[in-house]
Amino acid sequence: xxxxxxxxxxxxxxxxxxxxxxxxxxxxxxxxxxxxxxxxxxxxxxxxxxxxxxxxxxxxxxxxxxxxx
Amino acid sequence: xxxxxxxxxxxxxxxxxxxxxxxxxxxxxxxxxxxxxxxxxxxxxxxxxxxxxxxxxxxxxxxxxxxxxxxxxxxxxxxxxxxxxxxxxxxxxxxxxxxxxxxxxxxxxxxxxxxxxxxxxxxxxxxxxxxxxxxxxxxxxxxxxxxxxxxxxxxxxxxxxxxxxxxxxxxxxxxxxxxxxxxxxxxxxxxxxxxxxxxxxxxxxxxxxxxxxxxxxxxxxxxxxxxxxxxxxxxxxxxxxxxxxxxxxxxxxxxxxxxxxxxxxxxxxxxxxxxxxxxxxxxxxxxxxxxxxxxxxxxxxxxxxxxxxxxxxxxxxxxxxxxxxxxxxxxxxxxxxxxxxxxxxxxxxxxxxxxxxxxxxxxxxxxxxxxxxxxxxxxxxxxxx
Numbered sequence: 001x002x003x004x005x006x007x008x009x010x011x012x013x014x015x016x017x018x019x020x021x022x023x024x025x026x027x028x029x030x031x032x033x034x035x036x037x038x039x040x041x042x043x044x045x046x047x048x049x050x051x052x053x054x055x056x057x058x059x060x061x062x063x064x065x066x067x068x069x
Numbered sequence: 070x071x072x073x074x075x076x077x078x079x080x081x082x083x084x085x086x087x088x089x090x091x092x093x094x095x096x097x098x099x100x101x102x103x104x105x106x107x108x109x110x111x112x113x114x115x116x117x118x119x120x121x122x123x124x125x126x127x128x129x130x131x132x133x134x135x136x137x138x139x140x141x142x143x144x145x146x147x148x149x150x151x152x153x154x155x156x157x158x159x160x161x162x163x164x165x166x167x168x169x170x171x172x173x174x175x176x177x178x179x180x181x182x183x184x185x186x187x188x189x190x191x192x193x194x195x196x197x198x199x200x201x202x203x204x205x206x207x208x209x210x211x212x213x214x215x216x217x218x219x220x221x222x223x224x225x226x227x228x229x230x231x232x233x234x235x236x237x238x239x240x241x242x243x244x245x246x247x248x249x250x251x252x253x254x255x256x257x258x259x260x261x262x263x264x265x266x267x268x269x270x271x272x273x274x275x276x277x278x279x280x281x282x283x284x285x286x287x288x289x290x291x292x293x294x295x296x297x298x299x300x301x302x303x304x305x306x307x308x309x310x311x312x313x314x315x316x317x318x319x320x321x322x323x324x325x326x327x328x329x330x331x332x333x334x335x336x337x338x339x340x341x342x343x344x345x346x347x348x349x350x351x352x353x354x355x356x357x358x359x360x361x362x363x364x365x366x367x368x369x370x371x372x373x374x375x376x377x378x379x380x381x382x383x384x385x386x387x388x389x390x391x392x393x394x395x396x397x398x399x400x401x402x403x404x405x406x407x408x409x410x411x412x413x414x415x416x417x418x419x420x421x422x423x424x425x426x427x428x429x430x431x432x433x434x435x436x437x438x439x440x441x442x443x444x445x446x447x448x449x450x451x452x453x454x
Contacts, residue, residue, distance in 0.1 A: 011242040012242070013241050014240065014242070019237050019240045019245075020236075020237070021245075022246070023233075023267045023268070026267075026268055026270075026271070027270050028271075030270075031271050031275075034272070034275055034396065037359075037401050037402035037406060038359060038395065038396070038401060041359050045402045045403055049405045049406060052272065052406065052409040052410075052413065053409060055268045055272060055413065055416075056409060056413065058246070059264070059265055059268050059416055061246075062246035062248060063248065063264075063265075066247065066248040066250075066264075
């Protein structure tokens, strides 16, 4: 039994659903962005910028203001 | 997932990644300026822009365009004429030693469609952009180079899938977006790798997969040539080539008369080319806006009689190729989309670099966290998730 929990309290395990909820949402929004500019111009272009802006914004947010542990 | 399954996915991720990372880095870096390829070409060749004239100035006959091109290069033939996608007054005339010369040997003349005046001869096979583009497309190794990069792209897809699978055991005890800043560089870079990778998942998968499809362009053209095209011109197979073909204008007008509403010419090929066979002019029509502008409808005009032989939509596999091009280039949503493309490309570079770092530093960090450290291997499987 070499792997008793380390002294640092371990956080509870997350369900698969909880682990993947945010990634799935971001992937869906990105896909909407990728496809919308393809099927029409004008307002759909704007939708594409928003859709593809989401993954960029999420990266920026967590890299700059991510929780420090 | 059992510890065994995690270990296998981990191996798959490590090895597909390490084999492809060098090439993927090259593709990401050369790809950055290529996002603006067309803008840069436009800027470099600003002198080719047709001058402003009264709106509605009619187009010159194509025979006049032909004559101007032949005067410029009397020893060359004209395999194709193409219409600029943005400026209907701008034509490009392709010239070569023979109708079936390899496309990379073609000379290109820019011609004003209204006056049939030659505007210039853009040389697309020199300069920095040409080098970057060729590196990106085939590393100067022709079709084998292209197909090789396609295999690297397939490895990328496997690396993405295995990366997503591994994301779960890594994140078992972490909130989404956690970047542990105070536990050493390895942990921090591991968290960054996981975060940036999972967030850009959809974009990188689409750009990777459409890039792979683009590497198959030559085969897709061959399949079309021996499939739909061969089928359309089958009745002509044993006939001699036409002795006195009708003029390019007769063929063009016959095609435009047959063209469905909302279709405009994209390019036109001459009898003797691989695009339309020995007996036909091929007029390739496209739609006028967004995705339809990428989808072609070939119209074949009998060069002997000037009559329509056949007109069909391109088969799905050609459509798939043409739709995958904008999805790879990011050139279909204006400047903001190109800028997002560049940022997402930079993030992918960060994923590759952090991955490389994790590969070459001690593996323990990642393996420990997955419950795969060497002295753990005999223990019971990690709790199923």
